[in-house]
Amino acid sequence: MDGYVIAYDFGTTGVKTCVFEISDSIKLVANAMEGYDLYIVGDGGAEQDPNDWWDAMIKTTREVLHKNNISKEEIKGISFCAQMQGLVLVDEKGEPVRPAMSYMDNRGWRELEDKMAHGIQIAGVNIFKLIKSIRITGAVSASAKDPVWRYKWVERNEPENFKRIYKWLDVKEFLICKCTGEFIMTEDSAFATLLYDTREGRKGFSQEICNMIGVDMDHLPRVISSTDMAGRITKEAAEKLNLKEGTPVFGGGGDASLIGVGSGAVENGSTHMYMGTSGWVSTVVDKQILDTKNMIASIVGADPKYFNYFAELETAGKCLEWVKDHLALDEINIYLEKKDVLNSKEAIYKSLYDYMMYAIKDVPVGSNGVIFTPWLHGNRCPFEDANARGMFFNISLETGKTELIHAVLEGVCYHLRWQLEAQEEKIKTSEKIRLVGGGALAPLTCQILADILGREVETVDSPQNVGAVGAAVLMAVGFNIIEKIEDAKKLIQIKERYSPNMENKAIYDRYFKVFKSLYKNNKKVFSILNDGSNL
Known part of the structure; x- marks a missing residue:
């Protein structure tokens, strides 16, 4: 195609704004990055200011165009990849009625218990409500971190804010609204509310589930496909972004949908692992599967033919960030003073990561017996x-x-192995694992993962940008450059392969058993120390 597209990857703590050229491959032309805050508040809360996302989008869009001499007329479309299961409640003008509640927010545990944890139960959920939910949505709102319980928390604790709600949006849907004035959700975001009927011929928000939980259907927006055009950039948004009025805005997808697409793991049975702020194991499946014991569900993906069998870790790269801030900060500051680092957040991040990997490269397998649990x-x-x-x-x-520090990397990899083995109880995962996210930048991390899993690990170019690549793939479909999302595998090549060292795996196998025992042995202690109701 003539010209470029912009794909925005909104993560937990920052946005990567990427300009791509799409032809027989997807070529990164330019990018910019901007951070924003995540606020941890009392009683398990985690919030963000949605206007921080919008400000970061404005700043990075202007920056990436100006610094690379790209005109607004050359941008043919924009789309998004974003963190999922956020709760962004807006008024009729699209303005937030309160701070957004992150996917990490677990304040809705009382609301979950009130609605679901009574009578005869399976996995802590009333059996009749469980069966109804699975029959209609293929999943169930059984976690305090599911967005519907945050919605109910606002209803109970902030009734004045609740009265002001016009629509319930997710992160990228808020940004699409800012760009176009349209209130929409893509199908994967709608499914992530766990209010969405996934049955053929009945797809849409379920009145039955909404009635069961107590959700106002008028709060739920129109649903579109990820490859659909959601609208066009308004005059007001165009002036702020320095883009052309009328530029197409495509629906895009959530990170759980698009990071797999951007990694090239798009065929049935393909497994990828993600190490960003959060982490996960995801395998493409052709039918909905639910494992209530291991808390794994098949979520709707960007490709309507498939689902992503998805196991989530709240804090993966966030653990390494904690290490940087609390264990390695002095050494890192000295390191930066002696090294010329490009003045960008991403360049500095890569440099910090490189330094920490260099510092721990000679630590033996198993970190001399130290084991870390990544449940921050x-x-x-x-x-x-x-x-x-x-x-x-x-x-x-x-x-x-x-x-x-070495133990932190191993701990994240142990947990990903635990999740992979949990998936294997229901499905067959792929023998070769595609690793993406910032964690895939370091060969040491890739090798540790290969050794712990006992499987070959593959990486792609710019693994920290695969969410944006996934959004670019959707625009390629939307513009009829490629026929279908599965064609992404033709555009995305493997960069490196890491084969497991089976001697190291034998050591890790022993430590892995200890790792898994640490939760079981400390579950009651965690409750005593961290459950506010026990104080």
Whole structure:
């Protein structure tokens, strides 16, 4: 196509704004990055200011065009990849009625218990409501972090704000509204509310489920496909973004949908792992599967033919960020003073990551017996427990910072293995695992994962940008450049392969058993220390 497209990847703590050229491949032409805050508030809350996202979008769009001499007329369309299961409640003008509640927010546990945890139960959910939910949506709102319980929390705790609600949006849907004035949800975002009927011929928000939980159907927006054009950029938005009025805005998708697309793991049975702020294991399946024991569900993807069998870890790269801030900050500051680093957030991030990987490269397999649990904000799969927390286990007088940092990487990889094995209880995952996200930038991390899994790990070019690549793929379909989303595999090539060291795996197998035991052995202690009702 003549010209370029812009794909925005809105993560938990920042946006990557990427300009792509689409032909027989997807070529990154330019990019910019801007961070924003995540506010951890009392009683398990996690919030963001939606206008911070919009401001970051404006700033990075103007920056990437100006610095690379790209005119607004050359931009033929824009789309989004974004964090999912946010709760963004807006008024009739599209303005937030309160701060957005992040997917990490678990304040709705009382609302969950009131509506679902009574009578005869399976996995903590009333059996009759469980069966109804699975029959209609293929899933069930069984986690305090599911967005409907935050919606109900606002209704109970902030009645004045609740009265002002016009529509319930997710992160990218809020930004689409700012760009076009349209109130929509893509199908994957609608499914993530767990109010969406996935049965053929009945697809749409379910009146039956909404009545069961107590959701006002008028609050739910129109649903479109990820490859559909949601609208066009308004005059007001065009002036702020320095884009052309009328530029097409495509629906895009959530990160859980598009990161797999951008990694090239798009065929039935393909498995990818993601290490960003959060983490997950996702396998493409052709039917809905639900594992209530391990808290794994098949979520609607960008490709209407398939689902993503999805196991989520709340904090993956966020654990390494914690290490940077609390264990390695002095050394990193000294390092940066001595090294010329490009003045951009992404360049600095890569440099910090490179430094930490260099510092721990000689730590032996197993971190001299230290094991880290990556549950810094609770956990979701394969066990649901908002009270679970991170720990360094088996520290001795000889333990140093390098072992602790190394143990954090291993702990994240142990947990991903646990999730992969949980998936194997219901489906067959792929023998080769595609690793993407910022964690895939470091060969050391890739090799540790290969050794812990005992499987070959593959990476792609610019793995930290695969969400934006996925959004570009959707625009390629929308503009009829490619026929279908599955054709993405032709455009995305493997960059590196990491084969497992089976001697290392034998060591990791022993430590992995200990890792899994740490939750079971400390579950009651986590509850005593972290459940506010026990204080």
